[in-house]
Amino acid sequence: MKLLLVVSWIRVLCVVVCLWSTMASEDVHVGAIFSLDTINGRVSKFAMEAAVADINSDPSILGGRTLSLQIHDSNYSGFLSIMGALQFMKTDIVAIIGPQSSVMAPVLSHLANELHVPLLSFTALDPTLSPIQYPYFFQTAPNDLFQMTAIAEMVSYYGWAQVIAIYTDEEQSRNGITALGDKLTERRCKISYKAVLPPDIRPRGMMNLVVQELVKVKMMESRVLVVNTLSAYGPIILRAAKLLGMLEDGYVWIATAWLPTILDSRPLPDIFDMAQGLITLRPHTPDSQRKKEFTARWNQLSKGAIGLNVYGLYAYDTVWLLARAIKAFLKEGNNISFSNDPALTAIGGGSMNLSALSIFDGGNQLVQTIEETNMTGLTGPIWYDSNRFLVNPSFDVINIVGNQMRQIGYWSNYSGLSVVAPEILRSRPQNRSSASQKLYSVVWPGGAKKKPRGWVFPRDGRKLRIGVPRRVSFQEFVSEDKHTRGAHGYVIDIFLAAVKLLPYAVPCEFIFFGDGHQNPSYTDLVTRITTGEFDAAVGDIAIVANRMRIVDYTQPFTDSGLVVVAPVKKLSSSHWSFWRPFTPHMWAVTAAFFVIVGVVIWILEHRLNDEFRGPPRKQLITILWFSFSTLFFAHRENTVSTLGRMVLVIWLFVVLIIQSSYTASLTSFLTVQHLSFSIKGIDTLITSAEPIGFQRGSFAEDYLNEELNIPKSRLKPLNSPEEYADALLKRRVAAVVDERPYVDLFLSNYCQFAIAGQEFTKGSWGFAFKRDSPLAIDMSTALLELSESGSLQNITATWLKNRSECITQSAVNDSDQLKPDNFIGLFFICGIACAVALVTYFGLMIYQFYRN
The missing domain is CATH 3.40.50.2300 (Response regulator)
Known part of the structure; x- marks a missing residue:
């Protein structure tokens, strides 16, 4: 019985050994598809064959199996690439290295998806080859x-x-x-x-x-x-x-x-x-060291036929990546087996014998193994991230x-x-x-050692077409010369000075935009750049958001915020000038606090201080006299209570500040010529219902309507400084809103008007160019050089300065008179001191009452 059992075990062991020997001796077939007449095709062939030889020389890699590489020459032909892949699928191929070109990668990837055969390529590096669409396709070089x-x-x-x-x-x-x-x-x-x-x-x-x-x-x-x-x-x-x-x-x-x-x-x-x-x-x-050793033996491998390039290294590593993945695949207990594709079997073989194509049963597991493989090859560390890109x-x-x-x-x-x-x-x-x-x-x-600027003017024989506004007013900024028909003015001089600083010539011609009867729309002018009618626009062009979206501006060459211009009347000194420093509200609040402080001091002192006692009439006179005499620090009555002294000290500090401020403001009113406006600034202009003038063609119209929500029915276009003056004097408009440079030029000749309030927007002028025009960058640099050298200031002085025939005037607004808001902190402190003193005083009285 024991003998029979031993014999049975020997038979089983023999069968296992035979099966293992059969499996160990099986070849692992890998295909490769390349055009062998190309540089990468030839280099890859030598590198892959060297990798196969190195792998087969180490039995520990594939457990005694032999890696067999079959190379198909596609000879630049997509058709031959497909035929080669189909032939491989009939010979139990576990993976294909290739294709060489991205042209065939999608086609072969669909075939690989169907038959579960991994496809690895180090030259088909198309960015659109997604692992989601082609799960069996791997790029073994950087995408x-x-x-x-x-x-x-x-x-x-x-x-x-x-x-x-x-x-x-x-x-x-x-x-x-x-x-x-x-x-x-x-x-x-x-x-x-x-x-x-x-x-x-x-x-x-x-x-x-x-x-x-x-x-x-x-x-x-x-x-x-x-x-x-x-x-x-x-x-x-x-x-x-x-x-x-x-x-x-x-x-x-x-x-x-x-x-x-x-x-x-x-x-x-x-x-x-x-x-x-x-x-x-x-x-x-x-x-x-491995890379050096491989490079050193390259001439022997290629027999001097071709030099080694980086894709030869990737070809070598791709074979090793596949071999290590197959080793891990087999180590996990998987077998290399194939089965017929039911879909192709149902179709029938026909003359193409499609039924002979077989599915690699372990293809999905091998794909996962390749994704998880982590190795270091001739090209460095090799593994894939979550997007299946090489790290x-x-x-x-x-x-x-x-x-x-x-x-x-x-x-x-x-x-x-x-x-x-x-x-x-x-x-x-x-x-x-x-x-x-x-x-x-x-x-x-x-x-050349100097970095090229990267662009030149197009060599089509034409000059740079520069749109220039044909202005009918404020022609100091830009206008058309009646004799030469050329452009001149403040803006043109700045542009030409900047062009001279460029390290290259700028052939250009000025083309006027507008009918000459009224100022053109500057937004329309800038829009013509986007349509190709102009290459650039030069003029007094405000840099605003809606224009910035369609063109590129240069560095600003002058500031140009919006201001309000209104009629004024001069305020001369009068018998009642001393009332001007304070607003009526301020006078009332100040007087009220004098009385309140006097009453508080009386309450705190009259029980202890004989100077605050007497008949009611005397006490009332004492209260008023004491409080108002503190204005001159001339009060005779002494305070004896601690709380009264505390209130008095704080009040004297408040009086000192109010007195100093009044003196300074009154001095200003008596020594400086002032103006009075019916419109105090943009805020009062918005709240009024009166019409507002603006310069035709300016962005001011859109700003007032869209940003400040002023109805267009209130906005009146004006063409010239003369129209400004006439409309303001005849009250057709309450005020004119325009950019500061125009207003300064206007006020230099019309002294009966002035700027009301502060500049309520911050803006500037610049030259406009096509989007992404490199000339805009170079012109910006030139404008900065003009500014730093002082040339920009000299041009400004030549055209715009020293034109004023009016004496510099100062505008008086609500903000020039002192209001309670200016002293709210002081009044608050004084009020708190009075309240605290009174609460403390009455608290002590109640405490003493209950105690006695």
């Missing part, structure tokens, strides 16, 4: 979204506002440029033009199309050009640009990772010659100088632009401040 973010941050770092995107019309390049546009917008920059080239520009005759598109680019304003394409097409674009002289001084070229791919693998002198001064990006891979994406920023790729810094999503390696910065606290963003100096195209 192009991060490369576009790096370019956007460089554009912002150098202060350029616009770029021109040049790209071939295939998925990865096109979607990358879309992502770049989004990232530029976040930094208040934009793509001003997209130069779209055919998907394949290699065939004969396509060069002419490239040249034609670059001719359009050359005629445009922006000189910052971003080229996003494949490595096979990039040199063709550079060759066309060199033919047109677009690789010279003044241009900025930024190339995506296609350029280092070429120069690392095939450092041809003609490519270096065309790429002089270009800035390019290359995925950053930290230095390590710590970073790039080398490279400047092509001579026959070298000179590194000028790094970019990473953690630290932005820096000259310190990203892996070092990640060990420090994050700092994305503008001061921390830094790159080394650049040698630009043409050998």
Whole structure:
């Protein structure tokens, strides 16, 4: 019996050993789809084969299994890529590395989704390939979204506002440029033009199309050009640009990772010659001993056929990532097995034999295992975040100088632009401040060391069209010369002086806007910039919110808040001038407090002090005399009670302040000429029902109506200073609301009017340009230089100062007379002191009454 049991166990053990030996000897099949005639195709083939050899040389990786790699050459053909994938699906493939191009990634991803076969690519880096839509697709190199973010941050770092995107019309390049546009917008920059080239520009005759598109680019304003394409097409674009002289001084070229791919693998002198001064990006891979060793044996692996580029490192790591995921997959007890797809079986095989395609039963588990894999490869740490992006994406920023790729810094999503390696910065606290963003100096195209300004005037032969208001009033600011038909005036002189300070010529022509019979609408003038009728507007143009939304303004060159102008009458000295310092209310309150304090002192003193006793008539006279004599500190009666002395001291302090204020105000009224208004300022103007004048074409009309809710029926347009004066004198309007510079000029000739109240808005004038126009920034800098040098003040003095024929006048408002509000604190303290003294006094009396 025991013998039979031992024999049975031996048979079971033999079966298990046989099964294990069979499983251990099975191959794990992996496919790869690449165009082997391309740089990345050839580099990837050598790198993947090296990775497979290294994995198979270590039995501990796959537990004795052999990793078998089958490479399919798609030969630039999408159709052949699909056929290769279908062939792989018939041969029990557990994963596919590829495709090389993002064009085929969505198609093959749908196939992978159906058959549960993971798809890993280190070159199809289209930002739109979402793991939600394609759950079996993995990008094993940094997504192009991060490369576009790096370019956007460089554009912002150098202060350029616009770029021109040049790209071939295939998925990865096109979607990358879309992502770049989004990232530029976040930094208040934009793509001003997209130069779209055919998907394949290699065939004969396509060069002419490239040249034609670059001719359009050359005629445009922006000189910052971003080229996003494949490595096979990039040199063709550079060759066309060199033919047109677009690789010279003044241009900025930024190339995506296609350029280092070429120069690392095939450092041809003609490519270096065309790429002089270009800035390019290359995925950053930290230095390590493994990387050095792999680089050292590359010539042996490739037999000197091609140089190693960064995508060769990613190809090697992708195979290792897949191998480690398969190891974890098998370690968890999963088996590599396949089953028929019911949907394809129902269709029937037909001539394509679709029924032979099988589903990888463990595909979903392998996908999860890949997501959870954490390893360090030749390219650095490799694992995925929650969005299935590789963690710590970073790039080398490279400047092509001579026959070298000179590194000028790094970019990473953690630290932005820096000259310190990203892996070092990640060990420090994050700092994305503008001061921390830094790159080394650049040698630009043409050998220039100075940063190009990034734009020029469009080379279409026309001058800058500048709209100028044709004013019929206040022509000192801007007007049309009757003889030369040119523009002149205060604003024009400032504009021309600023233009002279620019480091380049600005060919421009002034085009007058308006019919010459009345002042034009300045909002309409600014709107013409957005329609393309004008490139800019120069004049006495107020900077207001609704205009700021459609144009860019320069730095303000003068202040121009709104003020109220009203008729005045002079207040001369009279026999009753002493009443003026106080308002009637103030006189009444002061007199009342004199009486109240006298009564309080009497209450506190008359039981203890004989001077506050006597017949009622005498006591009343004593109260009045004592209180009013404190005005001159001439009271004769002594206070003996503590509470009375406390009240008296506080009251004498109040009297001192009131007396000093009255004296100062009366002195002002008697020595300075004053004016009296029926309108005291904007507040009384709003509450009145009288009509209000404004300058036709000014923003004052909209402000009064929309912001202050004054009905339009009360607003009366006026065209000239003469109309101002006539309307005010004849009472057709109660006041005129206009900007301060116009009012100052108006009052220099009309002395019977003055400014009532204070300036109730803060505004300024500036020159208007198209949105995102770089000229607006340069003009702002020039205006600041004018101001700092004193030239702006000299121009202002020439046109606007020393014109007044009227004596400087001072306006008297309600606020010039002293009111109870000015002394409410003092009166409050005095009142509290009186109340406390009385409460204390009566409290003591009641206490003594009950005690006795």
